[in-house]
Amino acid sequence: MMAQATRRWIRQSAVRIFAQEFFEASLVEEGAGEYDPSFVVTKLGAKVNRCLVGGVIDRIERREGDSGPYYSGQIRDITGAHYFSVAPFQPELHADTEELLARFESGDRFLMLMVGRARWSESEDGGIFTSIRAEDFTIVDNDRYKGWLVEAADATLRRMDAHSASMVSDLNPAALEAAGVPPDLVDGLILSRGHYGDFDPEGYRVGVLRALSLASGRTDSLEPVAPEPETAQTRPTEEAGMPAGPIDASHVILNLLSTKAGELVEYDALVGACTSAGASREAAEDAIENLRDVGGEIIEPRFGFFQLLQGG
Amino acid sequence: MTEEVRYANQIAIVKQECPDADENDIGKEFARYEEEFLIPPEDALRSVVRKFQAATGKEVTSGTSAPARIEKKVNRFSELGADDRNVSIEVAVVTYSPRIQTVRGEERQVAFGWIEDNPWESSSQRERWDFKDWGEKSESLAPGSIVRLEGASVNEWNDKRSLNINRTTRVTILREGGPAAPQIGDEPQSISKASEVEGYVNVVARILTTKPEVIVRRDGSGQIDVTRGRLADPSGSIGFLSWVPFEHQEGSLVKITGASVRKFRDTPEISINDGTVIEPYHDTAFPDMSELAVSTKSTIADLRNGMRDVGITLQVESWNQRTFTSEDGSQKVVRSGDVIDPSGRCRLTAWCEFDPAPGDFIRIEGGRVQFWQGSPDLVIDQREQVIDLSDPPWEKIDPEGHWIDLDLTSLVNGGSRRGIRTSGTVVAVRPDSGIVERCPECRRVLRDGACTEHGPQRGQEDLRLRFVIDNGVSNASLLMSREPAEAFLGLGMDGVRDQIASEGREGFVASLRARALSGAMVIHGRTIVDDQGAMVLADTAELEATSPSEAAQKVMEKWGVVL
Numbered sequence: 001m002m003a004q005a006t007r008r009w010i011r012q013s014a015v016r017i018f019a020q021e022f023f024e025a026s027l028v029e030e031g032a033g034e035y036d037p038s039f040v041v042t043k044l045g046a047k048v049n050r051c052l053v054g055g056v057i058d059r060i061e062r063r064e065g066d067s068g069p070y071y072s073g074q075i076r077d078i079t080g081a082h083y084f085s086v087a088p089f090q091p092e093l094h095a096d097t098e099e100l101l102a103r104f105e106s107g108d109r110f111l112m113l114m115v116g117r118a119r120w121s122e123s124e125d126g127g128i129f130t131s132i133r134a135e136d137f138t139i140v141d142n143d144r145y146k147g148w149l150v151e152a153a154d155a156t157l158r159r160m161d162a163h164s165a166s167m168v169s170d171l172n173p174a175a176l177e178a179a180g181v182p183p184d185l186v187d188g189l190i191l192s193r194g195h196y197g198d199f200d201p202e203g204y205r206v207g208v209l210r211a212l213s214l215a216s217g218r219t220d221s222l223e224p225v226a227p228e229p230e231t232a233q234t235r236p237t238e239e240a241g242m243p244a245g246p247i248d249a250s251h252v253i254l255n256l257l258s259t260k261a262g263e264l265v266e267y268d269a270l271v272g273a274c275t276s277a278g279a280s281r282e283a284a285e286d287a288i289e290n291l292r293d294v295g296g297e298i299i300e301p302r303f304g305f306f307q308l309l310q311g312g
Numbered sequence: 313m314t315e316e317v318r319y320a321n322q323i324a325i326v327k328q329e330c331p332d333a334d335e336n337d338i339g340k341e342f343a344r345y346e347e348e349f350l351i352p353p354e355d356a357l358r359s360v361v362r363k364f365q366a367a368t369g370k371e372v373t374s375g376t377s378a379p380a381r382i383e384k385k386v387n388r389f390s391e392l393g394a395d396d397r398n399v400s401i402e403v404a405v406v407t408y409s410p411r412i413q414t415v416r417g418e419e420r421q422v423a424f425g426w427i428e429d430n431p432w433e434s435s436s437q438r439e440r441w442d443f444k445d446w447g448e449k450s451e452s453l454a455p456g457s458i459v460r461l462e463g464a465s466v467n468e469w470n471d472k473r474s475l476n477i478n479r480t481t482r483v484t485i486l487r488e489g490g491p492a493a494p495q496i497g498d499e500p501q502s503i504s505k506a507s508e509v510e511g512y513v514n515v516v517a518r519i520l521t522t523k524p525e526v527i528v529r530r531d532g533s534g535q536i537d538v539t540r541g542r543l544a545d546p547s548g549s550i551g552f553l554s555w556v557p558f559e560h561q562e563g564s565l566v567k568i569t570g571a572s573v574r575k576f577r578d579t580p581e582i583s584i585n586d587g588t589v590i591e592p593y594h595d596t597a598f599p600d601m602s603e604l605a606v607s608t609k610s611t612i613a614d615l616r617n618g619m620r621d622v623g624i625t626l627q628v629e630s631w632n633q634r635t636f637t638s639e640d641g642s643q644k645v646v647r648s649g650d651v652i653d654p655s656g657r658c659r660l661t662a663w664c665e666f667d668p669a670p671g672d673f674i675r676i677e678g679g680r681v682q683f684w685q686g687s688p689d690l691v692i693d694q695r696e697q698v699i700d701l702s703d704p705p706w707e708k709i710d711p712e713g714h715w716i717d718l719d720l721t722s723l724v725n726g727g728s729r730r731g732i733r734t735s736g737t738v739v740a741v742r743p744d745s746g747i748v749e750r751c752p753e754c755r756r757v758l759r760d761g762a763c764t765e766h767g768p769q770r771g772q773e774d775l776r777l778r779f780v781i782d783n784g785v786s787n788a789s790l791l792m793s794r795e796p797a798e799a800f801l802g803l804g805m806d807g808v809r810d811q812i813a814s815e816g817r818e819g820f821v822a823s824l825r826a827r828a829l830s831g832a833m834v835i836h837g838r839t840i841v842d843d844q845g846a847m848v849l850a851d852t853a854e855l856e857a858t859s860p861s862e863a864a865q866k867v868m869e870k871w872g873v874v875l
Contacts, residue, residue, distance in 0.1 A: 010845065011780065011787055011845060012787075013782050013783070013784055013785055013786055013787045014737075014739045014782045014784065014787070015784060016784050032485065032488050033458075033485050033486050033487045033488055035486060035487065036487070036488075050739075052737065052739060052782070052784070052830070054830075092743070095818075096822070113829070113830040115739045115740065115829075115830075135740070136739070136740055136741070136825070136829060137829075138825060138826055138829040138830055139826075140830060143859075143860055144830060144831065146860030146864075147832065147858070147860050147863060148830065149860070149864075150860055150863040150864045150867055151737070151784065151863075153864075153867055154867045154870070154871075155784050157867070157870075157871040157873065158871075161871065182785070184785045208873070209873070209875060211864075212864045212867060212868055212873060212875060213875050215860040215861060215863065215864035216860075216861045216864045216865065216875065217860075217861045218875070
């Protein structure tokens with residue numbers, strides 16, 4: 001570790017991470033020095049600057065920004081969706097992204113692996129919405145995707161193991177290393193344990209088990225099939241053993257807002273949470289409107305940001 | 313072509329530093345360096361600047377005009393003149409000692425300390441200056457940090473230059489004082505801890521060896537008598553260099569207070585000077601010489617550039633000798649070959665009559681390590697340093713299949729190694745992969761038909777592929793030269809040229825990316841690890857096709873997961 005600390009630009013390694021863990025992160029660490037990297041710190045203590053994520057393409061669209069066209073999309077793994085973007089200043093990726101877009105718009109769906117940098121947006125109240133700015137991506141076959149699932153499962157289990165070791169240790173570097181926490185997770189665990197309240201890390205085991213089970217060949221129909229986008233969207237979640245029948249998007253939204261304890265949550269994040277849970281985008285949008293305008297359970301104090309109506 | 317046109321770039325730089333100098337004169341000076349001194353203009357730049365600085369400096373003292381206070385941006389202290397004000401430079405803060413000083417009747421906090429230029433390089437390539445902080449900037453000048461100073465000024469007293477940091481000086485922290493921060497205190501540190509820091513240390517150690525040596529000043533101004541040797545404690549051993557008379561005997565146990573650790577190449581060394589106090593220390597429980605001597609025994613995996621006093625056991629793999637004409641015209645012989653041990657392989661060079669046969673086992677004492685093409689090269693100077701071993705220390709290793717498995721994290725945190733096998737996921741395919749043109753002089757890759765060193769050249773075509781491999785915790789760049797690249801692509805260089813001709817470089821890189829990105833690469837080759845990170849140079853590389861179910865099985869066994 002010493003040798004690394006003296007290097008000027010250390011390339012950050014790509015953390016293998018499922019969407020759920022990344023999405024639930026609400027802590028960021030911004031570098032103090034001019035060249036210091038910034039990180040999203042997850043509940044399990046992963047410090048994510050660069051990540052390697054995977055999933056089926058779920059959404060991709062071109063938008064026009066002040067500085068040119070950019071792309072925004074989602075890829076869905078077995079635990080939820082990663083939000084990604086390709087920025088105007090990455091013209092070298094635009095051709096490949098256009099190709100993705102064309103294939104997506106023609107109704108094709110496909111598995112992708114993506115290397116990207118952790119990004120976040122922050123509401124005025126400090127709510128954090130994490131996303132990924134793509135650096136490189138490729139369309140992969142089922143086997144290579146499964147290979148990634150195993151890597152991400154391995155990395156998640158490693159973090160869960162370190163997290164549980166941290167529960168019986170003092171929260172300082174020496175004690176954590178003595179408790180068996182790998183050096184690369186020490187910092188992140190100290191930060192995460194100081195920030196996140198109690199949570200059940202076993203919640204991440206579901207995704208891990210599903211990944212390992214799929215990779216072991218217990219379920220083989222992972223490859224998404226093309227022509228009807230709707231089927232493609234709902235299929236993976238059905239296979240993934242989500243409860244049958246319609247997902248109650250309102251329920252997902254209320255749950256998410258209540259865990260955020262009064263923080264403002266962005267519109268996209270709410271929709272994302274619903275689609276992660278298996279509801280359609282339309283259902284999510286309807287549910288938000290209903291809760292705000294009809295039920296009055298949630299309010300939108302700032303355009304595009306929501307919270308529970310409290311004390312009511 | 314006139315000199316002014318020919319050296320236009322260099323002249324422009326000189327003009328920046330010395331606005332009053334005449335362009336024609338500068339051009340003539342470069343021509344003189346090139347033709348008379350055989351120094352190309354790039355290398356001559358520094359000297360020419362200095363020359364004209366001195367020349368224009370004279371004019372200033374003769375009273376024509378005051379020097380303008382334009383910002384002077386430099387990388388090295390050596391570029392600074394005694395009168396420079398408003399200096400911008402990036403430095404590493406080594407020490408920071410605050411004092412209360414009475415200035416014009418008022419008590420003020422000032423601070424003294426050491427700073428080093430060239431802060432992103434190892435300390436052997438830095439110059440150290442004193443500084444004085446008049447601006448109460450203790451918060452931004454923490455020892456161990458790297459900062460950019462803007463608006464500092466040079467102070468010269470008794471021919472010694474130092475830097476003043478004033479109230480108006482802007483200090484930007486580029487890197488926080490990290491683990492490398494030296495500890496100032498009286499507590500002795502273990503040698504293994506002391507080896508990790510740069511700056512002040514105190515140690516309690518037994519003197520393993522001492523040897524008087526002479527250092528010849530590079531500028532020819534004389535010699536310095538020094539003492540070199542080695543210190544050890546139960547945590548390890550470290551070389552030392554004493555700039556002051558050193559009277560302690562081998563075997564003595566001493567407490568050394570106020571020494572400093574500097575890095576010589578990649579190897580830390582304790583430096584003893586005027587301010588260092590060495591006193592006998594009494595501790596009957598401290599290990600004696602025979603126990604401590606073990607700590608100087610190395611394996612090939614431990615070797616780092618700049619090491620001395622290396623004791624190591626080796627199996628000779630190959631041996632050659634070569635005769636060459638040395639600078640003084642005499643014929644000299646150098647012998648060298650590949651050697652292996654259970655931890656890897658490296659090169660051995662002998663500057664003495666030593667002719668082992670492949671398969672011989674040898675033991676070396678007092679070897680030193682230098683770098684040869686980025687890998688450790690063990691060097692012996694006298695035949696007496698070698699002991700032939702009749703009893704094999706290990707069952708003879710077959711050099712052909714001798715690859716050491718090294719995971720990416722150990723690789724990145726270790727030294728440069730040869731004969732290793734590692735693996736990682738490809739997370740980036742560099743867009744400059746493909747056919748490149750190399751300078752026929754130095755093999756550097758040409759940019760826009762020109763070499764940074766040798767100017768425009770007719771390049772020689774070569775093939776190389778560049779990737780980044782990553783295991784989620786550590787990463788390294790991966791370089792495939794022509795032969796491994798052709799094998800990896802299953803395509804000769806001509807085929808690659810054809811593909812680039814029809815699809816463009818982007819097309820070639822896109823197909824490479826489609827194939828390699830996110831794939832698991834297994835590499836046999838060697839590594840170069842330095843301040844820039846780790847680089848793996850492949851002898852062979854291939855994408856591994858393990859079945860996901862097998863991989864899943866391994867992960868489940870590793871973490872005790874049952875489905």
